[in-house]
Amino acid sequence: xxxxxxxxxxxxxxxxxxxxxxSSSDNKETIHLVDEKHEIDWKPKxxxxxxxxxxxxxxxxxxxxxxxxxxxxxxxxxVGSRSSGSTADGPWLNVRxxxxxxxxxxxxxxxxxxxxxxxxxxxxxxxxxxxxxxYIIVHALDMDISSATVSTGxxxxxxxxxxxxxxxxxxxxxxxxxxxxxxxxxxNYNLTSGLSGFYRSSYNTISGTTAYLATTQFEPTDARRAxxxxxxxxxxxxxxxxxxxxxxxxxxxNMPVSSISGxxxxxxxxxxxxxxxTSVKMSTYLVAFIVSQFQYINGSxxxxxxxxxxxxxxxxxxxxxxxxxxxxxxSLNFYNSYYGIPYPLEKQDFFAIPDFSAGAMENWxxxxxxxxxxLYDNTTGPxxxxxxxxxxxxxxxxxxxxxxxxxxxxxxxxxxxxxxxxFMEYLGVNNSFPEWNLLDQFFTDVNxxxxxxxxxxETHPIIQAASTPDEINALFDSISYEKGGSVIRMLRDWMGxxxxxxxxxxxxxxxxxxxxxTDMLWQSLQQYSTSNISSIMDTWTKQMxxxxxxxxxxxxxxxxxxxxxxxxxKPNGAIAPxxxxxxxxIPFKYTTSPSGNIASVLIxxxxxxxxxxxxTWIKANVQQMGFYRVNYxxxxxxxxxxxxxxxxxxxxxxxxxxxLVDDAFALSSAGLLNTTIAFNLSTYxxxxxxYVPWVAALTWINIFADRxxxxxxxxxxxxxxxxLLVSVSNQYTLYNSSGSLTDVQNLLRASVIGAAFRYGNTxxxxxxxxxFQYWKxxxxxxDPNIKAVVYSAGIALGTEDDWNFxxxxxxxxxxxxxxxxxxxxxxxxxxxxxxxxxxxxxxxDNVRSQDTLSLIQAVSxxxxxxxxxxxxxxxxxxxxxxxxxxxxxxxxxxxxxxxxAFSTELELNEVEVFFDTNPDAGSGxxxxxxxxxxxxxxxxxxxxxxxxLGTWLNWWNTH
Numbered sequence: 018x019x020x021x022x023x024x025x026x027x028x029x030x031x032x033x034x035x036x037x038x039x040s041s042s043d044n045k046e047t048i049h050l051v052d053e054k055h056e057i058d059w060k061p062k063x064x065x066x067x068x069x070x071x072x073x074x075x076x077x078x079x080x081x082x083x084x085x086x087x088x089x090x091x092x093x094x095x096v097g098s099r100s101s102g103s104t105a106d107g108p109w110l111n112v113r114x115x116x117x118x119x120x121x122x123x124x125x126x127x128x129x130x131x132x133x134x135x136x137x138x139x140x141x142x143x144x145x146x147x148x149x150x151x152y153i154i155v156h157a158l159d160m161d162i163s164s165a166t167v168s169t170g171x172x173x174x175x176x177x178x179x180x181x182x183x184x185x186x187x188x189x190x191x192x193x194x195x196x197x198x199x200x201x202x203x204x205n206y207n208l209t210s211g212l213s214g215f216y217r218s219s220y221n222t223i224s225g226t227t228a229y230l231a232t233t234q235f236e237p238t239d240a241r242r243a244x245x246x247x248x249x250x251x252x253x254x255x256x257x258x259x260x261x262x263x264x265x266x267x268x269x270x271n272m273p274v275s276s277i278s279g280x281x282x283x284x285x286x287x288x289x290x291x292x293x294x295t296s297v298k299m300s301t302y303l304v305a306f307i308v309s310q311f312q313y314i315n316g317s318x319x320x321x322x323x324x325x326x327x328x329x330x331x332x333x334x335x336x337x338x339x340x341x342x343x344x345x346x347x348s349l350n351f352y353n354s355y356y357g358i359p360y361p362l363e364k365q366d367f368f369a370i371p372d373f374s375a376g377a378m379e380n381w382x383x384x385x386x387x388x389x390x391x392l393y394d395n396t397t398g399p400x401x402x403x404x405x406x407x408x409x410x411x412x413x414x415x416x417x418x419x420x421x422x423x424x425x426x427x428x429x430x431x432x433x434x435x436x437x438x439x440f441m442e443y444l445g446v447n448n449s450f451p452e453w454n455l456l457d458q459f460f461t462d463v464n465x466x467x468x469x470x471x472x473x474x475e476t477h478p479i480i481q482a483a484s485t486p487d488e489i490n491a492l493f494d495s496i497s498y499e500k501g502g503s504v505i506r507m508l509r510d511w512m513g514x515x516x517x518x519x520x521x522x523x524x525x526x527x528x529x530x531x532x533x534x535t536d537m538l539w540q541s542l543q544q545y546s547t548s549n550i551s552s553i554m555d556t557w558t559k560q561m562x563x564x565x566x567x568x569x570x571x572x573x574x575x576x577x578x579x580x581x582x583x584x585x586x587k588p589n590g591a592i593a594p595x596x597x598x599x600x601x602x603i604p605f606k607y608t609t610s611p612s613g614n615i616a617s618v619l620i621x622x623x624x625x626x627x628x629x630x631x632x633t634w635i636k637a638n639v640q641q642m643g644f645y646r647v648n649y650x651x652x653x654x655x656x657x658x659x660x661x662x663x664x665x666x667x668x669x670x671x672x673x674x675x676x677l678v679d680d681a682f683a684l685s686s687a688g689l690l691n692t693t694i695a696f697n698l699s700t701y702x703x704x705x706x707x708y709v710p711w712v713a714a715l716t717w718i719n720i721f722a723d724r725x726x727x728x729x730x731x732x733x734x735x736x737x738x739x740x741l742l743v744s745v746s747n748q749y750t751l752y753n754s755s756g757s758l759t760d761v762q763n764l765l766r767a768s769v770i771g772a773a774f775r776y777g778n779t780x781x782x783x784x785x786x787x788x789f790q791y792w793k794x795x796x797x798x799x800d801p802n803i804k805a806v807v808y809s810a811g812i813a814l815g816t817e818d819d820w821n822f823x824x825x826x827x828x829x830x831x832x833x834x835x836x837x838x839x840x841x842x843x844x845x846x847x848x849x850x851x852x853x854x855x856x857x858x859x860x861x862d863n864v865r866s867q868d869t870l871s872l873i874q875a876v877s878x879x880x881x882x883x884x885x886x887x888x889x890x891x892x893x894x895x896x897x898x899x900x901x902x903x904x905x906x907x908x909x910x911x912x913x914x915x916x917x918a919f920s921t922e923l924e925l926n927e928v929e930v931f932f933d934t935n936p937d938a939g940s941g942x943x944x945x946x947x948x949x950x951x952x953x954x955x956x957x958x959x960x961x962x963x964x965x966l967g968t969w970l971n972w973w974n975t976h
Contacts, residue, residue, distance in 0.1 A: 109178040117148040128261040134208040156241035156248035157184040160206035168199035212374035214242025230309035240301035271382040305380035330369040337392035357522040379416035388833035399801040411445030436501020461712040467499035475946040479558040490940035510642040511604040516545040560595040573630040586954035607637040611668035641676040661701035675713035682717035723918035733970035785810035808842035844875035874914040902939025912944040920955035
């Protein structure tokens with residue numbers, strides 16, 4: 018627009034001079050050029066009106082001529098987000114980029130203004146034309162492109178195609194194959210407070226002011242919000258990045274700084290440009306840059322080529338970064354050795370971002386974290402927080418090889434990134450903290466979680482087709498992560514550790530700096546196995562669900578083994594077809610004695626296995642390494658339950674005990690095992706003292722509690738749970754010293770005390786409330802491993818004044834973990850009006866956007882808040898969808914949590930009607946279907962088991 022105003026002024030002045038206006042003494046007409054308004058003020062005499070009309074026509078024609086000349090010179094210029102020409106037909110209608118242009122390098126310059134929250138940018142992309150094409154198509158979203166030029170040919174038109182988030186440059190003639198071209202785009206946008214693309218975050222300074230930073234989150238499809246690019250994982254390139262910023266700030270990117278240009282004196286208002294080394298070849302979703310006033314601590318790895326590791330945070334929480342540095346350095350050293358390929362960059366930065374949508378993001382050389390996933394206070398932090406920090410760091414560092422060095426070809430192979438990192442994180446942390454026995458915790462943290470989702474009909478295969486951003490975001494779920502990690506763990510157990518590791522090293526060496534598909538991984542592993550890896554693993558990755566294996570003793574020395582797909586709720590109609598007809602090639606391991614041999618067999622459909630005739634029971638899926646459930650004949654269930662109540666019960670490993678509880682309760686939930694058999698087995702917990710079996714049991718105890726919480730038998734159910742907890746609660750109390758217990762014992766202590774509070778242990782609840790008042794009045798330091806229960810009990814038994822006190826603590830708190838404890842505890846109020854007020858606060862400026870859904874979920878997880886949270890979600894659905902509908906996890910988790918306890922036809926009808934009326938759920942679309950299926954499963958279980966379980970509970974509580 019400004020350029021056209023200049024054309025008008027120039028044209029008018031030229032014509033004015035040529036026609037003699039304002040220069041002839043005989044002509045008294047005057048022309049005033051009013052530059053400030055970009056308009057022409059004509060004041061002709063009446064007698065010259067016709068003459069002036071002719072002159073005006075000449076002026077207009079001259080303006081057009083000048084504009085066309087300039088447009089021809091400035092090839093490819095586009096103004097704003099202008100659309101040109103028809104977009105009815107063309108390659109932009111396909112959601113995937115065409116493959117005819119391959120980017121080679123990006124030179125990206127950004128000017129960041131954290132005062133005005135604006136970004137000005139120029140990106141120059143060197144590319145190779147792979148196949149002749151008249152179109153250049155890049156991704157661009159939520160930005161204005163002010164100009165676009167191409168080094169070769171003539172641009173005929175250019176336009177945004179917003180449906181697929183494309184910017185299209187059409188050439189007059191097709192670009193020939195083999196041609197090297199350069200594409201240059203100028204763009205600008207605002208730094209918003211959204212949690213994707215290049216966005217702004219903030220934190221409070223010690224003086225009470227707000228400090229800002231600019232940071233990135235690109236995975237999976239948001240690099241296009243920061244700069245025009247070929248935003249698909251297969252379009253790897255090298256990136257050279259330059260960031261202009263206020264010189265009081267620091268810029269960090271994937272690569273080390275090469276130089277800083279500008280005024281080094283940092284006079285007010287001056288800026289500098291931080292230039293970074295050219296990156297290794299990588300995908301756009303791994304690019305990252307941050308402008309902040311953060312500070313860091315640093316260390317380095319060992320070896321001949323040490324890697325510098327820095328942990329950055331805002332200055333007021335920098336004292337909480339030492340654990341992250343320790344785990345970061347040790348994990349890099351471990352992975353360097355395990356993968357057999359040295360970490361390829363000179364540095365690794367960790368950033369604790371105050372506003373962050375996920376847990377962390379594996380940007381190559383610059384990993385970003387939610388503060389709760391990176392910061393840990395050695396004095397006030399519980400063991401659970403310490404473990405979370407260690408596990409998340411190890412996960413993201415595992416990605417530097419699986420995901421960054423070798424990247425999936427397309428998002429249907431997301432599991433190659435996330436499944437492997439989910440498994441490898443446990444090996445990495447086990448290297449730093451072997452005393453945690455974290456490889457055993459994998460079963461409850463990962464395997465058990467995946468089986469809960471994958472037991473639904475509304476699930477998906479590990480390798481799942483996806484095209485649109487919403488479909489891609491929906492893949493970031495427990496199937497890609499937890500199931501992916503679980504089947505890798507199963508395969509490692511089957512192949513043996515050393516063969517598995519050598520196969521992984523071959524895969525990474527072969528496809529370094531490239532993209533790979535699942536079949537390529539199987540080919541590498543095949544080199545170190547006599548089993549047909551692809552044939553086995555395709556049945557686990559290319560069809561949804563998992564099997565329940567039924568083992569029935571047919572004679573003293575044999576048993577039959579069969580399989581069928583496991584469902585929590587058997588579908589009424591047809592199910593989606595499977596290329597393997599829902600049969601799996603199962604690495605099957607079993608034993609008939611805790612001290613006996615472990616037998617192995619690959620079951621393709623059915624089998625007959627040999628048994629020790631002197632033993633009365635069978636335990637299949639030894640150490641819970643397989644991703645399947647096991648059902649037995651009734652005699653075996655009885656015999657193994659009896660064994661668990663003998664003095665030799667601990668000879669059966671804690672993992673096997675956890676697996677028996679998990680399978681029994683899951684089979685009961687699916688209607689495949691009488692509920693009283695499962696509950697009979699669970700009573701062995703009276704003598705259980707180890708962490709993993711208790712976590713496995715409490716997972717199901719809580720699921721059944723949600724289903725039964727509004728039924729007449731819930732009081733009996735509470736007494737049953739509390740009876741199981743008696744022994745272990747006496748051993749681990751509120752008054753134990755954390756220092757006298759191991760870390761794993763402190764985890765168990767926190768779990769059983771939390772369960773005692775939830776299920777109404779009066780002594781524990783009242784004692785915790787007393788500790789709350791002591792803390793409130795004295796500001797004493799509480800034992801970090803019991804704070805969650807103390808805060809919750811204090812609010813549950815407290816007054817409005819107690820609630821307001823904690824709310825004010827939440828507002829003032831800078832420790833991210835402590836804030837999370839406050840969020841959960843404040844939801845324990847028994848007053849509906851307080852909970853409604855709290856829900857309203859979730860959308861206020863007092864609660865970070867990243868914490869809004871956690872607050873709603875905390876309220877929905879209580880009996881008092883369940884319906885209040887559901888109604889709040891319904892009433893604010895448009896706001897929530899707008900904020901979180903494109904996120905990878907957020908909306909999916911919200912839908913699951915707010916509906917998980919629904920178990921009546923009325924609740925089912927409400928959910929179905931609401932989502933029929935509001936069908937757009939963004940990335941949570943599959944979660945809606947899963948929620949409806951889960952509610953139906955809950956209803957079926959309650960209807961089928963309430964009476965029989967009530968009778969059993971009455972017997973148990975009175976005998």
